[in-house]
Amino acid sequence: MIIRREHAGDRPEVLALVEAAFPEPVEARLLRELFAAREYLPRLSLVAESERGEILGYVITTRAWIGAADSLGLGPIAVLPGYQRQGIGSALMHATIAAANDMAEQTIVLLGSTEYYPRFGFVPADSMGIASPDPSWGSHFMALALDAFVPGQHGHFKYSEPFNSL
Ligand SMILES: CC(C)(COP(=O)(O)OP(=O)(O)OC[C@H]1O[C@@H](n2cnc3c(N)ncnc32)[C@H](O)[C@@H]1OP(=O)(O)O)[C@@H](O)C(=O)NCCC(=O)NCCS
Known part of the structure; x- marks a missing residue:
C-alpha cells in the first residue's frame, strides 16, 4: 500500500468509499463541497492505494482558522469497510501530520473519537485555548500542536466554509 496525493x-x-464508510450521506456531500472550496489544499488530500490500484482509504484536511491565525481542519477520514482496523487510518493520519509539518503549519483540529485520535497526539482543543464552534462537542473537539506551533494562539476555531452548511 502507498499513501499519495489525490488526483481529480x-x-x-x-x-x-466515503459513502460506504459512513452510515449517513452527509460526509460524502461535505467532501464534494470541500473539493470545490477555496480552502482545499492539494497537499493534504491523501489516498491510501493498494498494490492493485484500489483506493482503500482517504483523508482530507482543509484551511481553517483560530481567530485570525491559520489552522487546519481534518476530516472526513474514511477506510473502506473490510479494510478497517488494519492500520490504514493510522497511516493516513501520520502522512497528514508529516505533510502539515512540511508546510510549517502550526495546528490540526478535528472533531472525532476520544479513543482514536489521542494516539496521534491530539488533546482536547480547549486545553490549548482553542474555542469550539459548538460547545456541545466537548472533549471530542481536539487539536494537535505541530512542530512549528507557537503557544498563545488562543481564539475561536473556524472551519472552512462547507462545514458551515452541514
Ligand atoms: C475511523 C477510521 C478512519 C480508522 O481507520 P482504521 O484503518 O480502521 O484504523 P487503524 O487500523 O489505523 O486503527 C485501528 C485502531 O483504532 C481503533 N479505532 C478505529 N476506528 C475507531 C473509532 N471510530 N472509534 C474508536 N476507535 C477506533 C481501533 O479500535 C484500533 O485500535 P487498536 O489499535 O487499539 O486495536 C475507520 O475505521 C473508518 O473509516 N471508520 C468509519 C468512518 C469514520 O468513523 N470516520 C471517522 C470519523 S471521526
Whole structure:
C-alpha cells in the first residue's frame, strides 16, 4: 500500500468509499463541497492505494482558522469497510501530520473519537485555548500542536466554509 496525493480522477472512487464508510450521506456531500472550496489544499488530500490500484482509504484536511491565525481542519477520514482496523487510518493520519509539518503549519483540529485520535497526539482543543464552534462537542473537539506551533494562539476555531452548511 502507498499513501499519495489525490488526483481529480480519483474523486468518484473516493466519494464511493466515503459513502460506504459512513452510515449517513452527509460526509460524502461535505467532501464534494470541500473539493470545490477555496480552502482545499492539494497537499493534504491523501489516498491510501493498494498494490492493485484500489483506493482503500482517504483523508482530507482543509484551511481553517483560530481567530485570525491559520489552522487546519481534518476530516472526513474514511477506510473502506473490510479494510478497517488494519492500520490504514493510522497511516493516513501520520502522512497528514508529516505533510502539515512540511508546510510549517502550526495546528490540526478535528472533531472525532476520544479513543482514536489521542494516539496521534491530539488533546482536547480547549486545553490549548482553542474555542469550539459548538460547545456541545466537548472533549471530542481536539487539536494537535505541530512542530512549528507557537503557544498563545488562543481564539475561536473556524472551519472552512462547507462545514458551515452541514
Ligand atoms: C475511523 C477510521 C478512519 C480508522 O481507520 P482504521 O484503518 O480502521 O484504523 P487503524 O487500523 O489505523 O486503527 C485501528 C485502531 O483504532 C481503533 N479505532 C478505529 N476506528 C475507531 C473509532 N471510530 N472509534 C474508536 N476507535 C477506533 C481501533 O479500535 C484500533 O485500535 P487498536 O489499535 O487499539 O486495536 C475507520 O475505521 C473508518 O473509516 N471508520 C468509519 C468512518 C469514520 O468513523 N470516520 C471517522 C470519523 S471521526
